[in-house]
Amino acid sequence: MPELPEVEVLVRHLAPLLMGRTIRAVRVRRAKVLAPTSVREFTRTLLGAKFSRLARRGKYLRFELRRSKQAEPLTLLGHLGMTGRMYLLPAQTRLPRHAAVVLGLGRENFVFEDTRYFGRLTLDVRALARLGPEPLEPAFTVEGFACALGRSGQPIKVKLLDQSLVAGVGNIYASEALFRAGIAPALRACKLRPVQVGRLWRAIREVLREAIACGSTVPLNYAGQGARDGLFYFGKAPGAPDFYEERLQVYDRAGRPCPQCGTLIKRRAQAGRSTYYCPRCQRK
Numbered sequence: 001m002p003e004l005p006e007v008e009v010l011v012r013h014l015a016p017l018l019m020g021r022t023i024r025a026v027r028v029r030r031a032k033v034l035a036p037t038s039v040r041e042f043t044r045t046l047l048g049a050k051f052s053r054l055a056r057r058g059k060y061l062r063f064e065l066r067r068s069k070q071a072e073p074l075t076l077l078g079h080l081g082m083t084g085r086m087y088l089l090p091a092q093t094r095l096p097r098h099a100a101v102v103l104g105l106g107r108e109n110f111v112f113e114d115t116r117y118f119g120r121l122t123l124d125v126r127a128l129a130r131l132g133p134e135p136l137e138p139a140f141t142v143e144g145f146a147c148a149l150g151r152s153g154q155p156i157k158v159k160l161l162d163q164s165l166v167a168g169v170g171n172i173y174a175s176e177a178l179f180r181a182g183i184a185p186a187l188r189a190c191k192l193r194p195v196q197v198g199r200l201w202r203a204i205r206e207v208l209r210e211a212i213a214c215g216s217t218v219p220l221n222y223a224g225q226g227a228r229d230g231l232f233y234f235g236k237a238p239g240a241p242d243f244y245e246e247r248l249q250v251y252d253r254a255g256r257p258c259p260q261c262g263t264l265i266k267r268r269a270q271a272g273r274s275t276y277y278c279p280r281c282q283r284k
């Protein structure tokens with residue numbers, strides 16, 4: 001499931017391709033992904049609008065469009081859900097079976113494909129108001145982080161998935177950050193000592209930065225066949241090696257040796273999601 005780094009890499013890829021392009025046709029094949037926006041409102045609002053900006057917020061893609069130079073920009077909010085992909089395809093190329101929304105841009109189509117339809121492409125932007133600070137921006141302070149953790153009795157791994165605590169961290173990078181900080185995933189958030197809070201705050205930023213840097217150097221093929229290149233579920237260029245295989249230290253590595261101490265990595269379920277950790281390096 002794409003998290004902050006995967007969305008950031010996608011935004012950097014798409015932004016120059018979309019800037020200044022006008023939407024000339026709107027085709028909605030799965031109305032569910034627009035919810036609560038209706039197909040009619042979606043089509044009426046976007047037809048003729050021009051992409052003026054694309055940014056990431058948490059795991060969301062925030063598309064800004066203008067209907068004319070004077071008009072207020074309008075926001076289109078995208079979320080990849082579990083299996084969503086967004087890319088441009090030449091207009092004459094046959095659309096994939098799971099194309100949920102297709103925006104005609106002239107010679108190319110912007111395609112939002114989603115095999116499981118948990119993703120979103122909507123004019124409803126209320127989700128943004130519930131997001132906490134961006135982990136790589138100054139708004140994410142160690143003091144604010146400490147304060148929020150101190151008020152929570154949840155296990156720290158579960159709390160890290162709360163998008164109002166910090167935006168964009170999901171199951172993968174929560175496990176990785178806790179491993180790097182040497183903190184047991186079941187420890188209650190309010191029980192972290194100040195030194196642990198500081199280590200975790202730094203670890204979150206490091207794992208996200210490294211993942212973005214890694215994704216930025218790899219020839220990903222966003223319209224490719226859904227092959228998983230490490231964590232980048234966008235598909236990879238034909239013949240490209242699997243760049244990411246050994247990138248993660250604990251995530252999805254149950255039963256394999258910890259890269260630090262050789263103890264076997266364990267998997268446990270927390271709030272219905274898998275957590276991966278080293279029982280020796282993450283004792284407290």
Ligand SMILES: [Zn+2]
Binds near residue numbers: 260278280281
């Ligand atoms: Zn270990």
